[in-house]
Amino acid sequence: xxxxxxxxxxxxxxxxxxxxxxxxxxxxxxxxxxxxxxxxxxxxxxxxxxxxxxxxxxxxxxxxxxxxxxxxxxxxxxxxxxxxxxxxxxxxxxxxxxxxxxxxxxxxxxxxxxxxxxxxxxxxxxxxxxxxxxxxxxxxxxxxxxxxxxxxxxxxxxxxxxxxxxx
Amino acid sequence: xxxxxxxxxxxxxxxxxxxxxxxxxxxxxxxxxxxxxxxxxxxxxxxxxxxxxxxxxxxxxxxxxxxxxxxxxxxxxxxx
Numbered sequence: 001x002x003x004x005x006x007x008x009x010x011x012x013x014x015x016x017x018x019x020x021x022x023x024x025x026x027x028x029x030x031x032x033x034x035x036x037x038x039x040x041x042x043x044x045x046x047x048x049x050x051x052x053x054x055x056x057x058x059x060x061x062x063x064x065x066x067x068x069x070x071x072x073x074x075x076x077x078x079x080x081x082x083x084x085x086x087x088x089x090x091x092x093x094x095x096x097x098x099x100x101x102x103x104x105x106x107x108x109x110x111x112x113x114x115x116x117x118x119x120x121x122x123x124x125x126x127x128x129x130x131x132x133x134x135x136x137x138x139x140x141x142x143x144x145x146x147x148x149x150x151x152x153x154x155x156x157x158x159x160x161x162x163x164x165x166x167x
Numbered sequence: 168x169x170x171x172x173x174x175x176x177x178x179x180x181x182x183x184x185x186x187x188x189x190x191x192x193x194x195x196x197x198x199x200x201x202x203x204x205x206x207x208x209x210x211x212x213x214x215x216x217x218x219x220x221x222x223x224x225x226x227x228x229x230x231x232x233x234x235x236x237x238x239x240x241x242x243x244x245x246x247x
Protein backbone atom coordinates (compact mmCIF):
# COMPACT_ATOMS: atom_id res chain seq x y z
CA UNK A 1 0.00 0.00 0.00
CA UNK A 2 2.71 2.52 0.94
CA UNK A 3 4.96 1.71 -2.00
CA UNK A 4 2.20 2.09 -4.56
CA UNK A 5 0.95 5.29 -2.97
CA UNK A 6 4.50 6.69 -3.00
CA UNK A 7 5.09 5.58 -6.56
CA UNK A 8 1.92 7.26 -7.81
CA UNK A 9 2.70 10.46 -5.93
CA UNK A 10 6.40 10.77 -6.70
CA UNK A 11 6.34 9.05 -10.13
CA UNK A 12 9.82 7.74 -9.44
CA UNK A 13 10.73 4.24 -8.17
CA UNK A 14 13.83 5.45 -6.33
CA UNK A 15 11.97 8.19 -4.54
CA UNK A 16 9.12 5.80 -3.80
CA UNK A 17 11.62 3.44 -2.19
CA UNK A 18 12.93 6.26 -0.01
CA UNK A 19 9.39 7.27 0.97
CA UNK A 20 8.62 3.65 1.89
CA UNK A 21 11.73 3.44 4.03
CA UNK A 22 11.25 6.79 5.76
CA UNK A 23 7.58 6.07 6.39
CA UNK A 24 8.24 2.77 8.11
CA UNK A 25 11.14 4.17 10.09
CA UNK A 26 8.82 6.88 11.40
CA UNK A 27 6.06 4.38 12.07
CA UNK A 28 8.45 2.10 13.96
CA UNK A 29 9.79 4.95 16.05
CA UNK A 30 6.40 6.48 16.80
CA UNK A 31 4.40 3.28 17.20
CA UNK A 32 4.82 3.09 20.99
CA UNK A 33 3.25 6.57 21.20
CA UNK A 34 0.49 5.79 18.74
CA UNK A 35 -2.93 6.35 20.24
CA UNK A 36 -5.90 5.00 18.38
CA UNK A 37 -7.38 8.46 17.85
CA UNK A 38 -7.03 7.75 14.17
CA UNK A 39 -6.93 4.33 12.59
CA UNK A 40 -3.48 2.83 12.09
CA UNK A 41 -3.92 2.70 8.31
CA UNK A 42 -4.94 6.36 8.12
CA UNK A 43 -2.00 7.33 10.30
CA UNK A 44 0.48 5.43 8.10
CA UNK A 45 -1.04 6.97 4.97
CA UNK A 46 -0.64 10.44 6.47
CA UNK A 47 3.04 9.86 7.18
CA UNK A 48 3.60 8.44 3.70
CA UNK A 49 1.78 11.32 1.98
CA UNK A 50 3.83 13.87 3.94
CA UNK A 51 7.06 12.10 3.03
CA UNK A 52 6.06 11.92 -0.64
CA UNK A 53 4.91 15.54 -0.79
CA UNK A 54 8.19 16.74 0.69
CA UNK A 55 9.98 15.01 -2.16
CA UNK A 56 7.61 16.30 -4.82
CA UNK A 57 8.08 19.85 -3.57
CA UNK A 58 11.86 19.52 -3.59
CA UNK A 59 11.83 18.69 -7.28
CA UNK A 60 8.87 20.73 -8.35
CA UNK A 61 7.93 19.90 -11.89
CA UNK A 62 8.26 22.61 -14.48
CA UNK A 63 5.06 21.37 -16.00
CA UNK A 64 1.90 22.94 -14.81
CA UNK A 65 -1.77 22.43 -15.37
CA UNK A 66 -3.72 25.27 -16.84
CA UNK A 67 -6.47 25.02 -14.31
CA UNK A 68 -8.73 27.62 -15.82
CA UNK A 69 -8.72 25.73 -19.07
CA UNK A 70 -9.97 22.52 -17.51
CA UNK A 71 -13.58 23.53 -17.06
CA UNK A 72 -13.69 25.07 -20.52
CA UNK A 73 -12.25 21.97 -22.10
CA UNK A 74 -14.88 19.94 -20.35
CA UNK A 75 -17.46 21.37 -22.72
CA UNK A 76 -15.81 19.82 -25.74
CA UNK A 77 -17.47 17.08 -27.72
CA UNK A 78 -16.64 13.92 -25.83
CA UNK A 79 -18.79 11.58 -27.88
CA UNK A 80 -15.80 9.71 -29.27
CA UNK A 81 -14.08 9.38 -25.91
CA UNK A 82 -17.31 8.23 -24.31
CA UNK A 83 -17.88 5.63 -27.03
CA UNK A 84 -14.28 4.38 -26.79
CA UNK A 85 -14.41 4.16 -23.02
CA UNK A 86 -17.46 1.95 -23.06
CA UNK A 87 -15.17 -0.86 -24.19
CA UNK A 88 -13.70 -3.32 -21.73
CA UNK A 89 -11.05 -1.36 -19.75
CA UNK A 90 -8.91 -4.49 -19.26
CA UNK A 91 -8.75 -4.97 -23.03
CA UNK A 92 -7.87 -1.30 -23.54
CA UNK A 93 -5.05 -1.57 -21.02
CA UNK A 94 -3.31 -4.23 -23.10
CA UNK A 95 -2.03 -1.20 -24.98
CA UNK A 96 1.27 -0.29 -23.28
CA UNK A 97 1.22 3.21 -24.73
CA UNK A 98 -2.18 3.88 -23.14
CA UNK A 99 -0.94 2.69 -19.75
CA UNK A 100 2.08 4.98 -20.04
CA UNK A 101 -0.15 7.92 -20.97
CA UNK A 102 -2.44 7.26 -18.00
CA UNK A 103 0.54 7.21 -15.64
CA UNK A 104 2.12 10.26 -17.23
CA UNK A 105 -1.11 12.25 -16.96
CA UNK A 106 -1.15 11.69 -13.19
CA UNK A 107 2.38 13.06 -13.10
CA UNK A 108 1.21 16.28 -14.72
CA UNK A 109 -1.26 17.02 -11.95
CA UNK A 110 -0.28 19.56 -9.30
CA UNK A 111 0.66 17.85 -6.03
CA UNK A 112 -2.60 18.54 -4.21
CA UNK A 113 -4.78 17.34 -7.09
CA UNK A 114 -2.59 14.28 -7.49
CA UNK A 115 -2.81 13.54 -3.79
CA UNK A 116 -6.61 13.75 -3.82
CA UNK A 117 -6.85 11.53 -6.89
CA UNK A 118 -4.39 8.89 -5.65
CA UNK A 119 -5.94 8.68 -2.18
CA UNK A 120 -9.56 8.50 -3.35
CA UNK A 121 -9.49 6.90 -6.77
CA UNK A 122 -6.43 4.71 -6.62
CA UNK A 123 -6.29 3.79 -2.94
CA UNK A 124 -10.08 3.86 -2.57
CA UNK A 125 -10.15 5.83 0.67
CA UNK A 126 -13.34 7.56 1.82
CA UNK A 127 -13.36 11.30 1.08
CA UNK A 128 -13.30 12.18 4.75
CA UNK A 129 -10.22 10.02 5.45
CA UNK A 130 -8.49 11.34 2.35
CA UNK A 131 -9.07 14.94 3.44
CA UNK A 132 -7.65 14.17 6.88
CA UNK A 133 -4.58 12.45 5.40
CA UNK A 134 -4.00 15.27 2.90
CA UNK A 135 -4.37 17.83 5.68
CA UNK A 136 -7.17 19.68 3.95
CA UNK A 137 -10.90 20.26 4.31
CA UNK A 138 -13.48 17.97 2.80
CA UNK A 139 -14.71 20.73 0.48
CA UNK A 140 -11.19 21.53 -0.74
CA UNK A 141 -10.45 17.85 -1.31
CA UNK A 142 -13.61 17.47 -3.39
CA UNK A 143 -12.58 20.44 -5.52
CA UNK A 144 -9.08 18.98 -6.00
CA UNK A 145 -10.56 15.63 -6.93
CA UNK A 146 -13.02 17.21 -9.36
CA UNK A 147 -10.20 19.06 -11.11
CA UNK A 148 -7.94 16.00 -11.18
CA UNK A 149 -10.63 13.80 -12.69
CA UNK A 150 -11.54 16.35 -15.35
CA UNK A 151 -7.91 16.89 -16.26
CA UNK A 152 -7.21 13.15 -16.54
CA UNK A 153 -10.36 12.56 -18.55
CA UNK A 154 -9.40 15.35 -20.95
CA UNK A 155 -5.86 14.01 -21.33
CA UNK A 156 -7.28 10.59 -22.11
CA UNK A 157 -9.75 12.07 -24.60
CA UNK A 158 -6.82 13.82 -26.32
CA UNK A 159 -4.99 10.51 -26.58
CA UNK A 160 -8.03 8.68 -27.96
CA UNK A 161 -8.54 11.39 -30.55
CA UNK A 162 -4.86 11.27 -31.55
CA UNK A 163 -5.18 7.55 -32.07
CA UNK A 164 -8.31 7.96 -34.13
CA UNK A 165 -6.63 10.60 -36.29
CA UNK A 166 -3.55 8.43 -36.75
CA UNK A 167 -5.54 5.38 -37.86
CA UNK B 168 -33.44 24.94 -14.16
CA UNK B 169 -31.95 26.06 -17.52
CA UNK B 170 -30.02 23.25 -19.20
CA UNK B 171 -26.62 24.99 -19.27
CA UNK B 172 -26.77 25.89 -15.58
CA UNK B 173 -27.95 22.40 -14.78
CA UNK B 174 -25.14 20.92 -16.88
CA UNK B 175 -22.53 22.82 -14.87
CA UNK B 176 -23.93 21.55 -11.59
CA UNK B 177 -24.25 18.07 -13.04
CA UNK B 178 -20.63 18.07 -14.12
CA UNK B 179 -19.47 19.10 -10.66
CA UNK B 180 -21.60 16.36 -9.18
CA UNK B 181 -20.39 13.73 -11.63
CA UNK B 182 -16.81 14.70 -10.92
CA UNK B 183 -17.03 14.67 -7.16
CA UNK B 184 -19.31 11.68 -6.76
CA UNK B 185 -18.42 9.51 -9.75
CA UNK B 186 -19.13 5.90 -9.03
CA UNK B 187 -21.18 6.45 -5.91
CA UNK B 188 -24.82 5.57 -5.42
CA UNK B 189 -26.92 8.22 -3.84
CA UNK B 190 -30.70 8.37 -3.42
CA UNK B 191 -30.84 12.06 -2.55
CA UNK B 192 -33.38 14.18 -4.49
CA UNK B 193 -30.55 16.01 -6.24
CA UNK B 194 -28.95 12.76 -7.34
CA UNK B 195 -32.27 11.55 -8.73
CA UNK B 196 -32.52 14.86 -10.59
CA UNK B 197 -28.99 14.29 -11.91
CA UNK B 198 -29.96 10.82 -13.15
CA UNK B 199 -33.07 12.20 -14.85
CA UNK B 200 -31.08 14.99 -16.47
CA UNK B 201 -28.38 12.60 -17.73
CA UNK B 202 -31.08 10.49 -19.40
CA UNK B 203 -32.23 13.45 -21.44
CA UNK B 204 -28.99 15.45 -21.96
CA UNK B 205 -26.55 13.97 -24.46
CA UNK B 206 -23.69 16.23 -23.36
CA UNK B 207 -23.96 15.25 -19.71
CA UNK B 208 -24.37 11.59 -20.63
CA UNK B 209 -21.09 11.72 -22.55
CA UNK B 210 -19.40 13.56 -19.71
CA UNK B 211 -20.60 10.92 -17.27
CA UNK B 212 -19.59 7.97 -19.47
CA UNK B 213 -16.16 9.39 -20.28
CA UNK B 214 -15.41 10.26 -16.64
CA UNK B 215 -16.59 6.89 -15.44
CA UNK B 216 -14.57 5.19 -18.20
CA UNK B 217 -11.45 7.15 -17.26
CA UNK B 218 -11.77 6.14 -13.63
CA UNK B 219 -12.36 2.51 -14.59
CA UNK B 220 -9.13 2.50 -16.57
CA UNK B 221 -7.24 3.81 -13.57
CA UNK B 222 -8.94 1.27 -11.30
CA UNK B 223 -7.77 -1.49 -13.64
CA UNK B 224 -4.12 -0.42 -13.66
CA UNK B 225 -1.96 -3.03 -12.03
CA UNK B 226 -0.36 -2.30 -8.69
CA UNK B 227 3.39 -2.49 -8.59
CA UNK B 228 5.03 -5.05 -6.34
CA UNK B 229 7.67 -3.68 -3.99
CA UNK B 230 10.98 -4.59 -5.69
CA UNK B 231 12.91 -7.26 -3.79
CA UNK B 232 15.97 -5.07 -3.27
CA UNK B 233 13.74 -2.32 -1.82
CA UNK B 234 12.14 -4.79 0.63
CA UNK B 235 15.57 -6.06 1.60
CA UNK B 236 16.88 -2.51 2.16
CA UNK B 237 13.85 -1.64 4.25
CA UNK B 238 14.21 -4.80 6.34
CA UNK B 239 17.87 -3.98 6.99
CA UNK B 240 17.02 -0.42 8.06
CA UNK B 241 14.34 -1.70 10.40
CA UNK B 242 16.60 -4.42 11.76
CA UNK B 243 14.34 -7.15 10.45
CA UNK B 244 15.16 -10.28 8.56
CA UNK B 245 13.84 -10.01 5.00
CA UNK B 246 11.74 -12.78 3.55
CA UNK B 247 13.63 -15.03 1.13
